Amino acid sequence: xxxxxxxEKLRMENELKxxxxxxxxxxxxxxxxxxxxxxxxxxxxxxxxxxxxxRSYNNxxxxxxxxxxxxxxxxxxxxxxxxxxSSELERIMNILNENGIQLDTLCDVEExxxxxxxxxxxxxxxxxxxxIPGMMNCFIYEEFHPNHEYDIREHSTDGIRSFLNKKTDFxxxxxxxxxxxxxxxxxxxxxxxxxxxxxxxxxHLSFDKEKxxxxxxxxxxxxxxxxxxxxxxxxxxxxxxxxxxxYWCIQKINFPLASSSK
Numbered sequence: 001x002x003x004x005x006x007x008e009k010l011r012m013e014n015e016l017k018x019x020x021x022x023x024x025x026x027x028x029x030x031x032x033x034x035x036x037x038x039x040x041x042x043x044x045x046x047x048x049x050x051x052x053x054x055r056s057y058n059n060x061x062x063x064x065x066x067x068x069x070x071x072x073x074x075x076x077x078x079x080x081x082x083x084x085x086s087s088e089l090e091r092i093m094n095i096l097n098e099n100g101i102q103l104d105t106l107c108d109v110e111e112x113x114x115x116x117x118x119x120x121x122x123x124x125x126x127x128x129x130x131x132i133p134g135m136m137n138c139f140i141y142e143e144f145h146p147n148h149e150y151d152i153r154e155h156s157t158d159g160i161r162s163f164l165n166k167k168t169d170f171x172x173x174x175x176x177x178x179x180x181x182x183x184x185x186x187x188x189x190x191x192x193x194x195x196x197x198x199x200x201x202x203x204h205l206s207f208d209k210e211k212x213x214x215x216x217x218x219x220x221x222x223x224x225x226x227x228x229x230x231x232x233x234x235x236x237x238x239x240x241x242x243x244x245x246x247y248w249c250i251q252k253i254n255f256p257l258a259s260s261s262k
Contacts, residue, residue: 017047063129069099077116164195192222214239231258
């Protein structure tokens with residue numbers, strides 16, 4: 001058990017480490033005074049880990065991923081018969097994982113395409129040559145090859161659900177700046193104390209490089225602000241999205257008219 005004098009010395013060391021990290025690397029640390037004090041030994045180890053990471057990062061060089069995984073033998077995708085593609089892909093994925101590399105997909109992608117992507121694109125990807133035990137370098141296939149239909153469906157669904165959730169204003173992250181400031185959408189949302197979404201289904205979508213148009217069926221009720229009265233909205237609606245900064249954002253929403261009051 002360390003005495004109080006040694007603990008105080010360790011606390012001072014931690015404060016100096018944090019100050020150095022802030023000055024040299026722009027690190028930010030939250031004020032923990034109002035919360036339960038952090039064990040100075042745990043904090044000290046945490047700060048040492050940060051220092052080690054920063055030293056590795058500042059001294060690192062760029063290297064292609066193929067060199068990180070020690071340049072294993074592999075067969076070109078066009079030379080692999082269908083009966084062998086699963087086993088070859090599994091072998092390559094195991095090599096990646098053993099070397100701290102992880103590849104995931106958001107959607108279903110054929111095994112042959114994943115193998116082609118790994119051997120033709122990921123192998124030549126240039127990255128920092130930084131190896132930290134226990135740390136994985138994670139890649140997502142769709143970051144290289146976006147699945148626009150999937151993204152549009154996800155962003156439309158999340159955007160509608162967030163817009164109808166009056167507990168937060170998180171919905172603005174799904175909107176363009178123009179949509180966020182749309183006075184009609186603001187007035188509509190502010191007119192209701194809460195919403196209850198019963199059903200939302202995308203029935204059709206189309207897109208090009210800049211815009212997307214989504215048709216949907218929806219059924220939700222809104223409790224009028226300052227009243228016990230509810231209004232129901234059921235029927236067809238539409239969403240227009242814009243592709244901005246590699247991200248689909250909602251530009252317009254058209255809800256069905258209120259069909260009944262109760």
